[in-house]
Amino acid sequence: KMSQKTVLITGCSSGIGLAVAIKLAKDEEQHFKVIATMRNLSKRGKLEDAAGEALNTTLEIKQLDVCDEQSIRQCIDSIPDRHIDILINNAGVGLVGPLECQSIEEMHSVFETNFFGVVRMVKEVFPDMKKRKSGHIVMMSSVMGLQGIMFNDIYTASKFAVEGFCESLVVQALKFNVCISLIEPGSVVTEFEMKVYEEAEKADYSRTDPETAEMFINLYLRNSRTIFSSLGQTPEEVAEHTLQVITSENPPFRHQTNSMYTPMTALKHADPTGALATDVFYKMVFEYDRVMQASLVAVKVLRWKAQKVQQGMKM
Ligand SMILES: NC(=O)C1=CN([C@@H]2O[C@H](COP(=O)(O)OP(=O)(O)OC[C@H]3O[C@@H](n4cnc5c(N)ncnc54)[C@H](OP(=O)(O)O)[C@@H]3O)[C@@H](O)[C@H]2O)C=CC1
Numbered sequence: 229k230m231s232q233k234t235v236l237i238t239g240c241s242s243g244i245g246l247a248v249a250i251k252l253a254k255d256e257e258q259h260f261k262v263i264a265t266m267r268n269l270s271k272r273g274k275l276e277d278a279a280g281e282a283l284n285t286t287l288e289i290k291q292l293d294v295c296d297e298q299s300i301r302q303c304i305d306s307i308p309d310r311h312i313d314i315l316i317n318n319a320g321v322g323l324v325g326p327l328e329c330q331s332i333e334e335m336h337s338v339f340e341t342n343f344f345g346v347v348r349m350v351k352e353v354f355p356d357m358k359k360r361k362s363g364h365i366v367m368m369s370s371v372m373g374l375q376g377i378m379f380n381d382i383y384t385a386s387k388f389a390v391e392g393f394c395e396s397l398v399v400q401a402l403k404f405n406v407c408i409s410l411i412e413p414g415s416v417v418t419e420f421e422m423k424v425y426e427e428a429e430k431a432d433y434s435r436t437d438p439e440t441a442e443m444f445i446n447l448y449l450r451n452s453r454t455i456f457s458s459l460g461q462t463p464e465e466v467a468e469h470t471l472q473v474i475t476s477e478n479p480p481f482r483h484q485t486n487s488m489y490t491p492m493t494a495l496k497h498a499d500p501t502g503a504l505a506t507d508v509f510y511k512m513v514f515e516y517d518r519v520m521q522a523s524l525v526a527v528k529v530l531r532w533k534a535q536k537v538q539q540g541m542k543m
C-alpha cells in the first residue's frame with residue numbers, strides 16, 4: 229500500500245483550490261493528508277461543509293497568505309518535520325481591462341500574488357525537498373501562461389512569469405529528484421470570473437478612449453461570458469486532472485486540462501514570427517466575431533447533449 233503523502237494547497241477558500249483539496253481528501257484509499265490553506269480563515273465554512281467527514285482526518289485547514297512570508301513560514305513550521313511531499317500553488321487573482329484604467333498598485337498586487345506568491349512558497353519548500361531527494365511542486369498556471377489574450381495583459385504576464393520561472397527551475401529540480409508541473413486550465417467557472425467582472429464594472433473608463441472602452445465592453449466582455457459558458461470547465465474537472473498529474477508515474481512538466489484551448493496555444497510554435505497567432509486572434513476578435521459566437525453556441529449545445537447522454541447512462 230502506498231504511504232500517505234502530505235499535500236499543501238494554497239488558496240482553498242473557493243474554486244479550484246477548494247475542489248482539489250476535497251478531491252484529494254476524499255480519496256478512497258486515503259493516499260493524501262491534505263493541508264488546505266487560505267489567507268482568511270473566516271472563509272473556511274465552504275471548505276468545511278464540502279469536507280464533511282474528511283475534516284480533521286485527511287483534511288486540515290491552516291492560515292497562509294502567499295503575500296506574507298511570515299505566514300508562510302509559520303504554516304510550514306507547524307507541519308511535522310516541515311515535511312511536504314506535494315506543494316500545489318493555486319492561489320491567484322485575475323485582472324482584466326484596458327491598461328490605462330488599471331493602477332500600477334493593482335498590477336503590482338497581481339504579480340505579488342500570482343508570481344511572487346509562487347516564488348515565496350517555492351523558496352520555502354524546495355530546499356527541504358532537495359534535502360529529501362523527493363517532492364513534487366505543482367502550479368495552477370493557465371493557458372494564459374502560454375498565450376496572451378486581449379485585455380488580460382497584466383494577468384497573462386504574471387502567468388508567463390510563472391512559466392518562465394518553472395522552465396528554468398525544472399532542470400535543477402530534476403537533479404534532486406524533485407518534480408515540477410504546470411497545470412494549464414482554460415476558462416473554469418469559479419468566483420474568479422465574477423471577481424474580474426465586478427472589478428470591470430467599477431472601472432473608470434474615462435481614463436481610456438471611447439473606442440477602447442467599447443472594444444473591452446462589447447467585444448471582450450461579451451465574448452468572454454460566452455466562452456466561459458460554452459468552454460468553461462468545472463473546478464472538479466480541473467481537480468481530476470490535478471489528481472492524474474500528481475499520481476502519474478512520470479509527471480508531465482506541462483498539462484492542459486481543456487483540449488479546446490490547445491490549438492490556440494500551438495499557434496506560436498507553428499509560426500515563430502508570431503504573425504500567425506496575432507492574425508488569428510485579430511480575426512477572431514474583429515472579423516469573425518459572429519462566426520465565433522455561433523460556433524461557441526454549437527459547442528455549448530453539443531456539451532449539453534453529451535451531458536444528458538452521460539446522465540442517462542447513470543440511471
Ligand atoms: N477560473 C479560471 O478561469 C482559471 C483560473 N486559473 C488559476 O487558478 C487558480 C485558482 O483560481 P480560481 O479557483 O478560478 O479562483 P477563485 O477566485 O475561486 O480562488 C482563488 C483563491 O486564491 C486565493 N487567494 C488570493 N490571494 C491570495 C493570497 N494572497 N494568499 C492566499 N490565497 C489567496 C483566494 O482567497 P480569498 O477568498 O481570500 O480571496 C481564493 O481562495 C488561480 O491561480 C487562477 O489564476 C487558471 C486558469 C483559468
Ligand SMILES: CC1=C(/C=C/C(C)=C/C=C/C(C)=C/C=O)C(C)(C)CCC1
Nearest residue numbers: 370372377378414415451452455512513
Ligand atoms: C479565446 C478567445 C477569447 C477569450 C478567451 C478567454 C476569455 C479565456 C479565458 C481564460 C481564462 C480565464 C484563463 C485563466 O487563467 C476572446 C479574446 C474573447 C476572443 C478570441 C478568442
